[in-house]
Amino acid sequence: xxxxxxxxxxxxxxxxxxxxxxxxxxxxxxxxxxxxxxxxxxxxxxxxxxxxxxxxxxxxxxxxxxxxxxxxxxxxxxxxxxxxx
Amino acid sequence: xxxxxxxxxxxxxxxxxxxxxxxxxxxxxxxxxxxxxxxxxxxxxxxxxxxxxxxxxxxxxxxxxxxxxxxxxxxxxxxxxxxxxxxxxxxxxxxxxxxxxxxxxxxxxxxxxxxxxxxxxxxxxxxxxxxxxxxxxxxxxxxxxxxxxxxxxxxxxxxxxxxxxxxxxxxxxxxxxxxxxxxxxxxxxxxxxxxxxxxxxxxxxxxxxxxxxxxxxxxxxxxxxxxxxxxxxxxxxxxxxxxxxxxxxxxxxxxxxxxxxxxxxxxxxxxxxxxxxxxxxxxxxxxxxxxxxxxxxxxxxxxxxxxxxxxxxxxxxxxxxxxxxxxxxxxxxxxxxxxxxxxxxxxxxxxxxxxxxxxxxxxxxxxxxxxxxxxxxx
Ligand code: SF4
Numbered sequence: 001x002x003x004x005x006x007x008x009x010x011x012x013x014x015x016x017x018x019x020x021x022x023x024x025x026x027x028x029x030x031x032x033x034x035x036x037x038x039x040x041x042x043x044x045x046x047x048x049x050x051x052x053x054x055x056x057x058x059x060x061x062x063x064x065x066x067x068x069x070x071x072x073x074x075x076x077x078x079x080x081x082x083x084x085x
Numbered sequence: 086x087x088x089x090x091x092x093x094x095x096x097x098x099x100x101x102x103x104x105x106x107x108x109x110x111x112x113x114x115x116x117x118x119x120x121x122x123x124x125x126x127x128x129x130x131x132x133x134x135x136x137x138x139x140x141x142x143x144x145x146x147x148x149x150x151x152x153x154x155x156x157x158x159x160x161x162x163x164x165x166x167x168x169x170x171x172x173x174x175x176x177x178x179x180x181x182x183x184x185x186x187x188x189x190x191x192x193x194x195x196x197x198x199x200x201x202x203x204x205x206x207x208x209x210x211x212x213x214x215x216x217x218x219x220x221x222x223x224x225x226x227x228x229x230x231x232x233x234x235x236x237x238x239x240x241x242x243x244x245x246x247x248x249x250x251x252x253x254x255x256x257x258x259x260x261x262x263x264x265x266x267x268x269x270x271x272x273x274x275x276x277x278x279x280x281x282x283x284x285x286x287x288x289x290x291x292x293x294x295x296x297x298x299x300x301x302x303x304x305x306x307x308x309x310x311x312x313x314x315x316x317x318x319x320x321x322x323x324x325x326x327x328x329x330x331x332x333x334x335x336x337x338x339x340x341x342x343x344x345x346x347x348x349x350x351x352x353x354x355x356x357x358x359x360x361x362x363x364x365x366x367x368x369x370x371x372x373x374x375x376x377x378x379x380x381x382x383x384x385x386x387x388x389x390x391x392x393x394x395x396x397x398x399x400x401x402x403x404x405x406x407x408x409x410x411x412x413x414x415x416x417x418x419x420x421x422x423x424x425x426x427x428x429x430x431x432x433x434x435x436x437x438x439x440x441x442x443x444x445x446x447x448x449x450x451x452x453x454x455x456x457x458x459x460x461x462x463x
Contacts, residue, residue, distance in 0.1 A: 004235075004289050004315075006088040006345075023086055030212060032242045033354045042088055044292060044345055047176070048210025049239040051354070052292040052345050054088060059344040063091055066318055069325070070100015081131050082095035082317065 004046035006054050009039055020045060088344075092316030093131070101321040102136040108328055115141045117327050118417055119285040120268060122149030122445025123315040129450035131317035133324075141324065144279055145447040147267055147372055147415040148287055150232040151178040152439045152446050155371045156403040158260050159184035161393075162229050163193045165258065166205055169396045172221065173205045173258075174214035175229040178443040180207060181436060185403050211236075211243040218247070218255035227392045228257045235289040237261045237381065238354035241361040244383065244390050256392040259383050262368065264290050265298045266379035270370075271416065272306040279417045283327040285320065286312035288342055293358075295350025296340050303336040314342040361387055369402060371439060372415030411438035414447050421448040428452060 007029075011019040016032045022045065030049045031037050043050035109115070119125055125145045128134060134143055147153050159182050166173045173190070180190040188196075194205040208214050214228035230240040240257060247255045264287055272281070286299050291312045299310040309330035313323035323341045330337065340346055361384060368380030383391040392398070405411060409431075410424035421427050421440065431437040433449050440448040 005086070008087070030210075030239070030242070033238050033351060033357070035353060044289065046289055047236055047239055048212055049242070051235065051238075051289060052351055055344050059088055062319075062322070062341070062344060066094075066097045066101060066322065069104040069322070070097045081093075082098055083090050083093045084095040 004044050004051065006042045007045045009037055009041050009043060009050075012037070012039060018050070020050075089316065092314065092318045094318065097318055098131070098136065098321060101318060101325065105136075105141070105321065105325050105328065106138055108325065108332065109138045109141060110332060111140070113140065115282050115328060115331055116144055116279060117141070117283045117285060117324065118144045118146045118271070118279070118281050119320070120146040120148040120264070121285070121287045121290070121315075122152065122443065122447070122450075123288055124285055124313065124320055125149070125447050125450050126445045127315055127317050127320050129454040131320075132454070133317055133320055136321070137324065141328070143324075144281070144417040145414065145421075145450075146271065146284075146417055147370070148233065148264065148290075149440070149443055149445045149447070150236070150262065151182060151443040152411065152415060153262065153267070153370045153372060154179065154182065154231060154260060154439065155369050156182075156184055156405065157369065157400050159190065160403060161398045161400060162190060162258060163188055164398055165227055165392065165396060166190075166193055167196075169225070169398070171225040171227045171392075171396070172217065173227050173229055174208045174217060175205060176209075176231065177207050179229060179231055180205065181442050182439050183406070183437060211239045215243045215246055215252075215255060218252055219250070222254055225254050225256070227396075228255070229260070230257045231260045233262055233264050233287070233290045234293045234358070235287075237362065238293060238351075238357050241357040244361050244387055245357070247390055248387065253389075256390045256395050257383065258392040258398075259362070259381060261362065261381040262370065263364075263379050263381070264294070265301070266376050267370070267373060268299070268302055270373045270376050270379070272302060272308060274416070281308060281417075282331045283309035283311070283336075285323050285327070286310045286338070288313060288315045288319070288345070291340075291342065291346040291350065293351050293354045296338050296346060296348050297350075299338045303338050307336045309336045309339070311339045312342050312346055314345065360384075369400065370415075371405070372412040406437050409438040411440045411448075414438075414440050421451040424448070 218226035362381035413419035
C-alpha cells in the first residue's frame with residue numbers, strides 16, 4: 001500500500017482538490033498537504049493525497065547521474081520488468 | 086509514464102550494475118537493509134539482487150505497515166465490527182491479515198453478511214471514509230488508520246474535517262507508527278540479528294519527514310543512510326552510494342530521492358500531524374515487540390474522534406501462528422524462504438503471516454518474483 005506514483009495535475013478544484021492524470025486515468029485527489037501547486041506540476045500521489053511536488057530539475061540531475069555512471073557496455077540477464085527501448 | 090519509465094530504463098540499469106561491480110571491494114562483504122517494503126518490492130520485481138555482486142546482500146527491513154501490525158490490533162478492528170456494530174473502513178491490504186479465531190477482516194465481513202449489522206468497506210483514501218460517514222448519519226463509521234508517516238497526515242486531515250463538520254458518527258482507530266524508532270530498534274538491538282553496513286531510507290515517508298530524522302543512525306550508530314526513490318534505478322544508485330560510503334569508512338545521511346525529498350520534509354503535513362496526534366508511551370510491533378515512543382494516538386482535544394476510547398476497545402497481545410517466522414523476517418534475522426511454511430501452507434492466496442499479504446511484504450515479494458531461485462539456492 002506504499003506504492004505511489006508521480007502524476008500530472010490537470011485541473012485545480014475548490015476545496016483543496018485537483019484532477020490528476022494517473023497513467024491515462026483522470027482522478028480526483030486532495031492537495032490538502034501541499035501548497036502552491038499549479039496545473040502542469042507533477043505531484044506524488046498516495047492514498048488520494050498529494051504528498052509533495054516533484055522537482056523536475058532534481059529529477060533531471062538524477063537521470064544525468066545515472067547516464068554518467070552507466071557509460072559502460074554490456075551486462076547479462078536483466079529482469080523483463082525493466083523498460084528496454 | 087513521465088518520471089516513472091526513465092527510472093526503470095534497462096540500459097541504464099546495466100550501466101549502474103557495471104558501476105557497482107567496479108567499485109565493490111573483493112576483500113569484504115556488504116550488508117545493506119532496505120527499510121521499506123516499497124524497496125523490497127522493487128528489488129524483487131526487477132531482480133536487482135541478480136545485478137549485484139555476490140558479496141553485496143540486501144536484507145529486508147520492517148517498513149511494511151501491514152506487516153508490522155500485530156494480531157491484537159487486527160482483533161481490535163474485528164471487535165469493532167462484530168461487537169460494536171460499526172462500519173469499518175479499511176485500506177485493502179489489512180483486510181486479509183490473519184487474526185485470532187481463524188478470522189480476518191474479510192472473513193468477519195463474510196460471517197456477518199446476511200445477518201445484518203456490522204460491515205467492512207474497503208477504501209482507497211481516508212476521505213472515502215469521511216464521505217461514507219456523511220452519507221450514513223445513522224451508523225457509526227470508523228476509519229482503520231494504519232501506516233507510517235506517509236499516511237498519517239491524510240488521517241489528520243479527515244479528523245480535522247470531521248470536527249469542522251460537527252460529525253458525531255465518525256472516528257478513527259489509530260494505528261499509525263513512526264519510522265525512526267523502528268530504525269533505532271533494529272540498529273540498537275542488544276543482540277543484533279544482522280550487522281549492517283548501511284540502510285536505504287524510505288522514499289515516501291521521507292517526503293513527509295525529510296532526511297534529518299535519520300541523522301541519529303549516522304551519528305549514534307555510525308551507519309550510512311541513503312534515502313532513495315522506489316524505482317529500480319533509484320535503488321541501484323542508492324546501493325552504489327552506500328558502497329562508496331562503506332569503502333570510505335564514513336557514515337552520513339545522503340539523499341538519492343532529491344526530486345521529492347528535502348532535508349526538512351513537508352512542513353505543512355508535519356504541522357497537521359502535530360495538531361492531531363501525540364506519541365504513545367509504547368506500542369506493540371510485530372517482530373520488534375513493544376517499542377517506547379514509536380507510535381501515535383489521537384490528542385485528547387480530538388478524543389471524540391478516537392475509536393479506541395469511544396468504543397472502549399483495548400489491545401491484548403496475541404502470539405503469532407507457531408510456525409510463522411514473520412517476527413524474524415521483519416527484524417532481518419531470517420529470509421522468507423527460511424520459514425518452513427513459505428510457499429506451502431503460506432502463500433499470497435492463503436497467507437498465514439502478515440508478510441505474505443501485502444505486495445510490499447518480504448514474503449509476498451519473494452513468492453511472486455523470486456521464490457524458485459531462492460529455494461534452489463538455499
Ligand atoms: S512465509 Fe508466511 S508465515 Fe512464514 S514468515 Fe512469511 S508470512 Fe510469516
